[in-house]
Amino acid sequence: MRILRAIFGHGSGRIGGVIVGVYLLIAVLGMLGLTPHNPITQYRIDRLHAPNGAYWMGTDLFGRDVASRLMAGVGQSFTVAFFSVAFATLAGTVLGLAAAWLGRRWDGVLMRLMDVLLAFPAILLALLIVTVAGPGTWTSVVAIGIVYTPIFTRVVRGPALSLKAREFVDAARTFGSSSSYIVTRHLLLNLVAPLTVQVTLALAWALLTEAGLSFLGLGTQPPAASLGLMLSDSRNLMETAPWLMIFPGLAIMISILGFNLLGDALRDILDPKMRRAPA
Amino acid sequence: MIPLLSVRDLRVGFGRDPQANEVVRGVSFDLADGETLAIVGESGSGKSVTALSINRLIDFGGGRITGGAMKLKRADGGIFDLMTATEPQLTGIRGAEIGMIFQEPMTSLNPVLTIGTQIEESFRLHRGLTGRQATAAAKDALDRVRIPDAARRLKYTPNQLSGGMLQRVMIAIALACNPRLLIADEPTTALDVTVQAQIMALLAELKRETRMSMIFITHDIGLVAGIADKVMVMQSGKAVEQGELNQILDNPQHPYTQHLLHAVPHFANGRATRVDGQRDKGASTEPALKVDGLVVRFPLKSSFFSRATGAVHAVDGVDFDLMPGETLAIVGESGSGKSTTARAVLGLVRSTRGSFTVGARKASAAQSALPVQMVFQNPYASLNPRLTIESILAEPVIATGGRVDAGTRARMASLLERVGLPRNSLERYPHEFSGGQRQRLCIARALMLNPSVVVLDEAVSALDVSVQAKVLELLVDLQREFGLAYLFISHDMAVVERIAHRIAVIYAGQIVEIGDATSVLAKPKHSYTKKLIAAVPTIDRRHEHFELDTRQVPSLVRPQGFEPDAARWEQFGSDHMARVEG
Numbered sequence: 001m002r003i004l005r006a007i008f009g010h011g012s013g014r015i016g017g018v019i020v021g022v023y024l025l026i027a028v029l030g031m032l033g034l035t036p037h038n039p040i041t042q043y044r045i046d047r048l049h050a051p052n053g054a055y056w057m058g059t060d061l062f063g064r065d066v067a068s069r070l071m072a073g074v075g076q077s078f079t080v081a082f083f084s085v086a087f088a089t090l091a092g093t094v095l096g097l098a099a100a101w102l103g104r105r106w107d108g109v110l111m112r113l114m115d116v117l118l119a120f121p122a123i124l125l126a127l128l129i130v131t132v133a134g135p136g137t138w139t140s141v142v143a144i145g146i147v148y149t150p151i152f153t154r155v156v157r158g159p160a161l162s163l164k165a166r167e168f169v170d171a172a173r174t175f176g177s178s179s180s181y182i183v184t185r186h187l188l189l190n191l192v193a194p195l196t197v198q199v200t201l202a203l204a205w206a207l208l209t210e211a212g213l214s215f216l217g218l219g220t221q222p223p224a225a226s227l228g229l230m231l232s233d234s235r236n237l238m239e240t241a242p243w244l245m246i247f248p249g250l251a252i253m254i255s256i257l258g259f260n261l262l263g264d265a266l267r268d269i270l271d272p273k274m275r276r277a278p279a
Numbered sequence: 280m281i282p283l284l285s286v287r288d289l290r291v292g293f294g295r296d297p298q299a300n301e302v303v304r305g306v307s308f309d310l311a312d313g314e315t316l317a318i319v320g321e322s323g324s325g326k327s328v329t330a331l332s333i334n335r336l337i338d339f340g341g342g343r344i345t346g347g348a349m350k351l352k353r354a355d356g357g358i359f360d361l362m363t364a365t366e367p368q369l370t371g372i373r374g375a376e377i378g379m380i381f382q383e384p385m386t387s388l389n390p391v392l393t394i395g396t397q398i399e400e401s402f403r404l405h406r407g408l409t410g411r412q413a414t415a416a417a418k419d420a421l422d423r424v425r426i427p428d429a430a431r432r433l434k435y436t437p438n439q440l441s442g443g444m445l446q447r448v449m450i451a452i453a454l455a456c457n458p459r460l461l462i463a464d465e466p467t468t469a470l471d472v473t474v475q476a477q478i479m480a481l482l483a484e485l486k487r488e489t490r491m492s493m494i495f496i497t498h499d500i501g502l503v504a505g506i507a508d509k510v511m512v513m514q515s516g517k518a519v520e521q522g523e524l525n526q527i528l529d530n531p532q533h534p535y536t537q538h539l540l541h542a543v544p545h546f547a548n549g550r551a552t553r554v555d556g557q558r559d560k561g562a563s564t565e566p567a568l569k570v571d572g573l574v575v576r577f578p579l580k581s582s583f584f585s586r587a588t589g590a591v592h593a594v595d596g597v598d599f600d601l602m603p604g605e606t607l608a609i610v611g612e613s614g615s616g617k618s619t620t621a622r623a624v625l626g627l628v629r630s631t632r633g634s635f636t637v638g639a640r641k642a643s644a645a646q647s648a649l650p651v652q653m654v655f656q657n658p659y660a661s662l663n664p665r666l667t668i669e670s671i672l673a674e675p676v677i678a679t680g681g682r683v684d685a686g687t688r689a690r691m692a693s694l695l696e697r698v699g700l701p702r703n704s705l706e707r708y709p710h711e712f713s714g715g716q717r718q719r720l721c722i723a724r725a726l727m728l729n730p731s732v733v734v735l736d737e738a739v740s741a742l743d744v745s746v747q748a749k750v751l752e753l754l755v756d757l758q759r760e761f762g763l764a765y766l767f768i769s770h771d772m773a774v775v776e777r778i779a780h781r782i783a784v785i786y787a788g789q790i791v792e793i794g795d796a797t798s799v800l801a802k803p804k805h806s807y808t809k810k811l812i813a814a815v816p817t818i819d820r821r822h823e824h825f826e827l828d829t830r831q832v833p834s835l836v837r838p839q840g841f842e843p844d845a846a847r848w849e850q851f852g853s854d855h856m857a858r859v860e861g
Contacts, residue, residue, distance in 0.1 A: 167661035168660065168661050170622075170655065170661075171661050173626075175652075175674060175679065175728070176679060177677070181674075181678065185674075189665040190664070272664065272665060273708070
């Protein structure tokens with residue numbers, strides 16, 4: 001509750017919070033099927049209608065309601081983005097902290113492994129994993145998660161290494177603090193700022209990667225909707241039916257904006273230096 | 280006669296509303312040709328801002344000059360108004376007429392360019408010299424600041440030179456165009472005391488040779504005696520006292536000046552050393568800490584696969600003991616191994632050999648709940664910025680397996696009160712406290728576990744003189760109250776003089792002299808101790824020549840398996856011995 005109040009007391013946090021809140025609502029409605037029309041029913045006579053009273057965002061080549069598909073797609077895309085980023089954050093933080101804290105051989109081995117993963121272009125690596133494991137929502141989650149793990153590992157390891165050499169860590173050692181205490185209290189707590197920034201960025205990338213995978217037919221399987229899939233379907237009809245592209249495109253853009261604003265706000269709120277007298 | 284520089288009612292502010300945030304509030308002074316003005320003050324007193332305003336570098340630091348007048352007499356006799364000058368005009372003045380040297384020689388030079396290139400730059404800009412001519416001029420400039428073997432040193436990059444050498448290079452650059460005014464902003468603060476003495480000697484000599492004027496900014500009033508003609512003491516943006524050197528040093532009027540002068544060391548006569556708790560030879564108390572034959576070596580490896588070819592002998596056979604309620608100061612310059620000794624005692628670095636006895640217990644390395652605690656140098660880095668003071672103070676208790684209960688909280692509150700911090704500190708974060716307060720917090724944290732020995736590693740070095748004095752007082756009070764033994768690591772003789780019962784002088788990883796503080800300070804026996812003490816600036820030495828001693832510290836890198844010779848000691852008096860020099 002305190003965090004929520006702080007977010008709404010923060011300039012960009014308010015905007016970001018509202019955007020993300022609206023998206024979450026849409027996602028829930030979409031997943032519960034509470035859409036104006038059925039997102040996969042094909043109204044054959046209403047193909048490629050421009051936005052109008054009945055179809056707010058028009059219809060696609062098969063006469064499906066774009067607004068309804070968008071709602072379902074947001075649900076689908078967000079699920080993939082959230083879970084894959086959560087996976088990457090968790091795995092990356094653990095690996096990064098392990099590399100920094102254990103040092104020496106562990107550091108060498110872990111970071112070379114991450115270098116190998118980073119050497120592949122993101123989409124190619126995701127493709128490889130999905131091809132091996134078979135397409136589907138949860139394989140996309142794992143694939144995208146693995147792809148972004150090395151980035152988190154690096155983001156965590158660098159600052160963790162410098163924190164490890166700080167005097168308050170030395171001080172903790174002189175008290176005889178346990179490694180787990182030092183790692184969680186002195187390292188992890190000070191990594192909140194870089195991690196929040198990274199998470200908001202990664203959410204945006206994950207949305208795009210999911211879109212890419214779906215575009216290649218390995219993410220969300222038709223006829224189910226996802227933002228990326230809708231965008232890729234719209235490509236050939238760009239000139240005749242621009243609404244097919246505009247609405248999913250806008251949806252992705254605004255959501256990324258929302259995440260970034262919210263991330264900025266969180267970074268400020270979690271920094272004790274920015275904390276004013278308790279409200 | 281028109282002064283070289285005349286400053287009237289200078290006011291400088293920062294931020295969006297410079298008038299409201301004035302850092303310099305009405306400073307006036309005149310500087311005649313060939314005269315040296317020393318500006319003395321603590322951090323935040325406005326001394327550096329005043330200096331940076333003179334060549335208008337303050338414009339780049341976010342400051343705004345909000346009022347006053349500054350006039351510079353040019354070489355041709357014309358008067359140059361520094362207040363209204365445009366940036367292109369000022370560029371012509373900076374370097375050519377007003378030279379400047381900064382505090383940190385390590386960061387003032389570009390690390391990827393040779394020092395030759397960087398000196399030539401100055402000649403190229405202001406005198407239009409190029410090619411051979413510029414190189415020759417650069418070599419002359421290095422000769423002038425007494426850098427031996429100048430022609431070869433031109434090809435060095437900054438990382439190949441020591442701090443003292445780099446500061447000489449900075450001086451060479453500043454003097455390249457024979458400026459008539461040199462602004463030196465704490466030019467020796469980052470340097471060791473013996474190097475500081477060399478730089479001060481050099482500046483005094485150059486001043487005589489070139490007849491230039493100088494504005495010398497420092498926080499250490501002891502330094503001004505050797506160089507200044509006039510002194511201005513600043514406190515919170517105002518000049519609280521200014522006048523001739525002798526008048527200020529011998530007959531200070533303002534209480535703040537008196538306070539600053541009080542903090543200057545006087546050990547020639549041993550006036551200020553502590554008299555309580557002299558060591559009693561007859562008593563057979565157990566030492567609180569006993570260190571025997573401590574050796575710390577860092578093996579050198581050229582790559583991952585090759586074997587160690589040698590080792591850095593950071594600490595090479597150090598023994599001492601420390602009685603309860605006693606302060607042993609370990610003094611030495613950077614790289615002497617004094618901090619390594621402290622860190623080895625706490626187990627922060629692994630000792631190669633040696634043993635520690637804490638109380639009755641023998642300990643090979645730091646174990647949890649060792650009754651030894653440490654206070655670090657930098658109060659800004661030694662507290663986790665994301666934890667509340669309560670969590671910070673709770674950490675030692677949690678670390679030793681204790682529970683944070685009402686008793687712990689009561690102890691936190693009483694310790695906070697004891698070190699002089701407000702009651703409501705517990706819920707606050709470190710950034711809400713000043714440097715001195717943070718150091719008090721660190722002391723409170725170190726005392727949470729009731730240690731018998733506290734290691735203070737340069738614990739007051741980062742603090743201003745007046746804050747330093749209060750923290751030292753607190754330390755002495757706490758020592759009496761809890762019977763603490765202090766291992767006090769410091770490079771600052773003025774501080775050591777005030778807190779130490781005994782002093783160990785460490786040089787190149789070995790103790791060269793150890794004994795009763797009064798005796799060591801007043802009658803040093805080892806040549807290094809003598810040199811160290813002679814280098815400490817005191818106000819009793821007016822315009823005195825410093826001897827230029829350019830002896831380098833020997834390399835601590837030794838071949839694999841090297842063992843130093845056993846030390847031979849010569850005893851002077853009951854508690855004072857020095858290593859026999861061979």
